[in-house]
Amino acid sequence: MHPENTNFIYVNREMRTLSNIDYDITLLDWLRTNLKLKGTKEGCAEGDCGACSVLVHDGSNSEVRPINSCLVRVGQVVGKGVITVEGIGNEKKPHPLQTSFIKENASQCGYCTPGFIISGISLLNSNKDVDENSINDSVSGNLCRCTGYSPIVKALKSVGNNHEEIKPIQFVEQNNDVQLGLVSYHNPINLDELLNLTNKPNFRYLAGGTDLNLQRPIINEDQNTIINLSNIKELKNIEVQNNKLLLGSAVTIENFLVTIKDRIPELIELLQRFGSPQIRNQGTIGGNLCTSSPIGDIAPVFLALNAKLNIFGSNGRKKVNLNEFYTGYRKNILTKDEIVSSIEVPLPKKDYNLFCWKLSKRYDQDISTISLTVYIKIRDQIIDDIHLAAGGIAETPKYLDNLCKDMKGQKLDKSISLAINNIKNYIKPISDIRGTADYRIESFRGLFRRLEKCLVDGVKTMSIMDYNNE
The missing domain is CATH 1.10.150.120 ([2Fe-2S]-binding domain)
Known part of the structure; x- marks a missing residue:
């Protein structure tokens, strides 16, 4: 056991209290500098190289999960367990x-x-x-x-499977408030506690932090209040109801991947390429949507499936279509004290095909240059219904409403030709470091050729690797 109101982390099965920390240090720096556990290395400090990997676990949970300790601030793992290579x-x-x-x-x-x-x-x-x-x-x-x-x-x-299992220690987990230099961490465990914190000045919400922690400074000149969402029980629920998935916004990408393996297998490759297990174990669905990136890998899928967002804040609850969520580059409709509490994702119907493709410079661990999701129903070589959504073609992820209308009701070959020959009428991509506008347009044409091949060959899904090996 541990003293009441003591901020602690179990490291390699030993309780270590937080002391002498005068700024918002990363877990990596705390392990190396404060605890002198030098086995955990710093390589890129951006979650790419994996040299900083550690295992984390909850107090009563025997599951150990790898994360990048360079992307996690020590305030996020207070009350939890960490295993470094020295503990192996x-x-x-x-x-x-x-x-x-x-x-x-x-x-x-x-x-x-x-x-x-x-x-x-x-x-x-x-x-x-x-x-x-x-x-x-x-x-x-x-x-x-x-x-x-x-x-x-x-x-x-x-x-192989013949190994000595790593068994983490079990302990009573606590979610105390933490002060690290000028940064305060608050750890509500339910939505009611969350509401009581939204009257604090200059607060920011934090879920996984795989994006936000790269942007915010380690040392803050002003008071910085962090409200950690990852311990709120309601935000971690996963339910299947009325042919749809109800996903709490703090569900990790890895847990989402496990959930969809039997229900939406077409998403497996996309989610595996979303990031490494270290990233997927920390990053959350809600975080990915709320960063409002124009190339978010999950948003095009949810747009094509007509997902809805449940929003929670001091003014109560409301529901919006994801298609109404984004307002501009890195902007959305949320007010300062609002969060996305859950996402309702309709499960694909049996007579539809779902294709989710991502193009990037590297196969693994890379941001999309473009992505395309196609949710389509074909009857007698006629497109009976189609939903298209894409990332990397505008300042926000886009549902391609006009293209869907023009392709629907057409013969497959005619509609594919329409999309290929007239794609500039439907998308207006920009040139940036990930690819030129011309490259994105040509890539989209290639994706529609791939779509035609999949549908003609009767293939339910085709990975990037399968297509490239043709």
Whole structure:
């Protein structure tokens, strides 16, 4: 047990209290600087390289989840458990995976190795089969520049499901308020507690923080109040009701991925490419939508499926269509004290096909240049119904209403030709660092050719890799 009102984090099964922290330090810096646990490394400090990976867990939950400690502030994990590579094994008693890395020569300079061990342990501790696909996904957020990935994959395969399970300590979790320098963290556990905090000046909401924590400074000159949404029970619910998914806005991308595997399998590849397991375990559905990025990977899917948002704030509750949510570049209709509490996503109907495609410079761990979601019903080679939504073509994710109207009721080949030949009438992309406007237009034409091939061949879904290998 622990003293009442003490801010603590269990690190490698030992309770560590927060003290002598005079600014909003990251979990990575706290582990290395304050606790002298140097196994966790800093590489990119942006969640790309995975050298900073650690495992986190709740007090009564035996599930350990990998996250990037460079993207998480220490205030977000107060009252929780953290396991670093030092808590996995040591020279006297190494974990079988660490032994396997030595045997398979899976480490050279060793800088990235702790992160790979953490990612591998999370896979071994899961109920997934340890095969090529699950291994590739588990280490998709870890970069190695000298060893090469083959021996790392071999090391994981050789351990397989025969391993020593990492069992985190169980403890009574607390969600106390935390003061870190000039930054205050408040941790409401329900929506009523949340409302009582919205009268504080200069507050900001924080869920996963995979985007916001990259933008806000470590040291703040002014008082900064953070209201942490990730502990609110109502925001983490997942329900299936009346042929739709009701998703709390604080549901992580990883939990969303697990939920849709049997219900919307067409989304699996897109969500896996959303980010590494470290990102997916921290980032939330609501956070992805509310950042209001023009290239958000989830928004086009929800737009095509006609998702609705439940909004909560001091003026009560309201429901809006996602299509009415975005007002401009990085802007939406939320007032300062409002949050998206849940998202209602209709499940695809059996006589419809759903295609979700993302084009990016890298297959894994990269922001979309463009994305396209197609929800379509074909009858006798006639488009009976179609819903199109895209990212990367305007200042907000867009539902392509005019194109849907012009394609609906047409023969498949004629409608595809219309989209390809007249695409400039429907989208007005800009040129930026991710791609030129001309590239985006040509890519859209390619995606409609892929759509025609899938529908003619009777393919329910076609991944980027499958199409490129044709």
